Amino acid sequence: MNTEVLARIQFAFTVSFHYIYPPLSIGLGLVLVVMEGMYLRTRKKIYEDMTRFWIKIFALIFGIGVATGIVMEFEFGTNWATYSKYVGDIFGSALAAEGIFAFALESGFLGVLLFGWRRVSPPVHFFSTVMVWLGSMFSAVWIVVANSWQQTPAGYHIVGEGLHARAEITDFWAMVFNPSSVDRLLHVWVGAFLAGAFLVLSVNAWYILKKRHLEIALPSFKIALTIAAFASITQLFLGHRSATGVAQNQPAKLAALEGHYDSLEVADLYLLGWVDQNKRTTSGLKIPGGLTFMVHQDFKTPIPGLNSFPRNDQPKQINAIFQFYHIMISIGMALIFLSWLAMWLWWRGKLFEQRWLMQIFVWAVALPQIANQTGWFSAEMGRQPWVVYGLLRTSEAFSRTVTANQVLFSLILFTIVYLVLLILFLYLLTKKIHHGPELHTEESAAEIQSKRQLPRL
């Protein structure tokens, strides 16, 4: 394998592994803000206990997120030197802004969030929790802006030619608010809320099944379910907005997502299907004319198919892109169904009697993760063969001074290191979950008791 292919594998591997954690931090951050907010309002011990339990899990997730995130920042320079020179003006500013506005906020207040429970007052601690969460939200802003600029470049002009060509900013705000950044950012945020909420749902569903820590598990489940229900339904609209954005801005990618080849025909919307890349046809369960309807609100207008783009401007792995995209959508629908079914049962007062549903929730933690990953796979593979859409090809972007052996060496190193990390992470997570929240309720009741027994002066 050559340097380019190895560099792509390494980037895909390191970024996919990294992307397990930040969405959990963002989603869990939101859950923590709600839990601690409830504690501040009601001053009930159960909210304190659940907050402190989830802070410990947050610490574990955040730690790995940071460790694997630093790899990403420098991997542009190590493996994609030509790309870095080409986009440094634009991409670099977004990364610098991320570092100073978002990551510094997040990491600064993290210390107080984790270790400050006894050192600062509850409102100050709550403030720190909110800042950590906002920091993680802002991180997503700059990273998604940078990535969206690669999908739909705006606010730039090209200076120089050949190896010295590069994009320079002409309009900062046009670069930040490029045609796809707002839609994609909202889509990413809500995907992260779902990842966090379903983690909390999973753990508490397990406690409910085992009849452990019920006084904390039931209210925690309800908090996370409320977030999940509203996030999942919002995601339906945001996903739709993203798709119509792709239709306008990246027609070749849209054609790949739906396996649509023929330009003269009305385009169908597949629920399930298979793309035959040799025959260049797609078959499966579909809504005839569905894609045309989604984009143009009629059943007549043809949509440009893959055949209308030059071969070397088309993504290659159409079937993989198609499948990833459809897995994401199917999971999105499943999450809506699951969370609203649970909401309905909650409203009927029968939610926690449904053991089968709790079983499903225990395992459903994987669903938003898979959807987040496959969604990004389809977005990034659908952008190929471009690294910056329509401007710079991936095959021109890698570091030409780095040899294939060097990349192979680092890829093997990352594979080993990340496998060890994943095993340790799962082991410690399981252990913390088995251990469960520390209950301060009884202890403090005893304290109050002992204070009462003190002789009055």
Place this chain on the structure above:
Amino acid sequence: MFLGIDYATLWFLVFGAVISGYAILDGFDLGAGALHLFLKKEESRRIALNAIGPIWDGNEVWLVIGGGALFAGFPVAYAAIFSAFYVPFMIFIIGLIYRAVAIEFRSKEPGKIWRASWDFIYFFACTIVTLSLGLMLGNVALGMPLDENHEFAGNWLDFFNPFSILVAVTTLALFMMHGAIFLTMKTENRLFVKLTILAKNFTIFFVLAFTLTTLYTLLYIPHLSDRIRSNPAFFLLPVMLVLAVANIPRQLNKGAWRWAFASSSITIATLLLMVAVEVFPYLVYSPINPQNSITITNAASSPKTMGLLLRIALIGTPLVGIYTAFVFWTFKGKVKLDEMSY
């Protein structure tokens, strides 16, 4: 132009300040890690870990900001440096990952083997990170062969030259000294006494390593002191350095560990300032064909981006300062272990 200084020079100063900030802040974390095995008792190790526990992550942010600052301000240098340093940088990064993971995971199991293994990994990761950092700094100071596209045209094995290895060892000594001094601020009683002794020993280690590096430089790579030789005003820098280092044992003897810490911070900043004075206006010098060198001018982003970055830095830096100060203030004083500790 801003205050009569052109954007590129200004951004060079900003970048230098961020790197110094990183070296001072993460320097004591890494140093504390590199001396971790000198602490023998379980409680001492826990105190040392919890001394940096709430702040190391915030300190590492400076590396992220530095990377972003280089990427945005001097993309050509960012691309050339990190693709050239591919192997040492990957080792650096994996060291950073293990440092983070060791801090986080060590306390999660009480077993002796578990903790001893993480202690070793923690020490090893911090040492490797520091050494590779020093090695890369040494090579940037020395320069490296570049082609006409400003890309690395050498062999990465050449990075292991005597000068850069000496710089790497000096960096390790410097961070261990700095880390030990930081820990004296955070500890009490017998551990405090032990760390005071360690701090003095590491100061001697640093002075020896630095003297050797300086001698080597003057004898074999004299051009690396051209700038300082050309203008006697620059002699203030080595004077400042010697005074700052000499002040460390003095303050430690008085028990004024905050002043000792300030002195070692000044030492780090002065050293980096000396490197900056020597390399300016080059970011990466190409000794074989100097016309291919990367300078702050040919590596710079567009003036528009530079202006934008300066505005980002002007808004962002005070904010970062405020919350760093808030966090340090929250965790000021000696470490007390509680149920949330590592």
